[in-house]
Amino acid sequence: MFRYSFLKSAILTLIAILLSWFAPVNARCASSQQSPTVPDIERKCITDLSSRLNFPSDEIRCDQATKVTWPNSALGLGQAGRMYAMVLTPGWRFILDAKGVKYLYTASDKYFRYGGPLYLWSHSALYVKPVENDPNLNGDLIQISLMGTHPRLIMHGVTDFFPQDNGGIIATRRTSRSVFDLLYLAPGRIDKPVVIAGGFAFGDAAINDNGTEWIAFHKDMLAFNWNLMRGKVGSKPDKDQIIQLPEGARPVGAVWTKNGFFLGISLHGKTKVYRLTDQNKLEDTYDNPIPPDGGYELNRSDNIKIENMDINGNTKTVISRIRFDGITRFKMILPNFKYLHSRPIPNDNLLISGLQNGHYAAYIVNYYSGLQHCVIDGLDSNVKYWDSPPHDVKF
Secondary structure, eight states: OHHHHHHHHHHHHHHHHHHHHHSOOGGGGTTTTTOTTSOHHHHHHHHHHHHHHTOOGGGEEEEEEEEEEESSTTTTOOBTTOOOOOSOEEEEEEEEEETTEEEEEEEESSOEEEEEEGGGGGOEEEEEEEOTTOTTOOEEEEEEETTSBSOEEEEEEESEEEEOTTSOEEEEEEEETTEEEEEEEOTTOOSOOEEEEEESEEEEEEEOTTSSEEEEEEESSTTSOOEEEEEETTSOGGGOEEEEOOTTOEEEEEEEETTEEEEEEEETTEEEEEEEOTTSOEEEOSOOOSOOOSEEEOSSSEEEEEEEEEETTEEEEEEEEEETTSOEEEEEEETTOEEEEEEEETTTEEEEEEEETTEEEEEEEETTTOOEEEEEEEESSOOEEESSOOTTOOO
């Protein structure tokens, strides 16, 4: 009987020890401002978030603290193009909560890294990295998180690209001085695109949810007008259909929704959106699913305005949220930055891409909280939003 009781007690003790090693250490977070067992680095993370949000630190709580051994000094948030000490680093992963929004921090016992709001980790960004000595000036298509981490090669031989809402990507590949292939990479695939068309030049493109039918702005020669090409994945080129656009029309955007294909064109300085009918007619529509760029109506009360200002030879980008009566509710400035494109993304954020110090860069700006960070800079290509999570990220 004594042996049985002793053995039972020993087993329970061992289980408790193992759980303390491998389970998230939530108890350390329950009263992070009072508990003497809270690691100092956790308090530093809370202080940092308080400063970023301009929000009292005593109203920020730790939802989860997990002991982690990081594979290198990047602490799980390695950024593209940067080197890190390859040494095992004991530390933590913290999930902090401020006003119901959860934020990621990773840390060693001495320093930490800010991982941003958790909702940003459901999305990512894409850019083209040049390949040295490529005869057609194509590059590698790279995916990164919206925090600029977890770089992954998506496709070789890319000139331009158009992320799709179905998780796929349409891209162009230069095959000679005056010929491009139009490629489609299906959702979940890596570097195995199919060629869907060829031509002198392609603009924005869209594919349906099933990945079976597509449209793309297209022109045959430099002096010719833009037209619209429509085809089916896997069909022969002679089956593609050409839809003429008004003379002088320029591409603005192309998307697919449950209501069909929509395209935006700029003509005589004005932008208009059409729905493409099954009979290849351009139909007037009040529906505009093409993401706005620059300025747009947020709701009945507020508008978003993005503009470049030149002050004493220095360009800066100003992002404003303006009330219907003209009162500015929010203003943020990106110094030494020239805005080129913007894209509204979930949870009141903008992905703003442009030029900084002669290279491309991108920022995430939240027009309610004022939180902003640089996604990536020093690039040779534009950065675009992709509604797909970064690779191999688990929280």
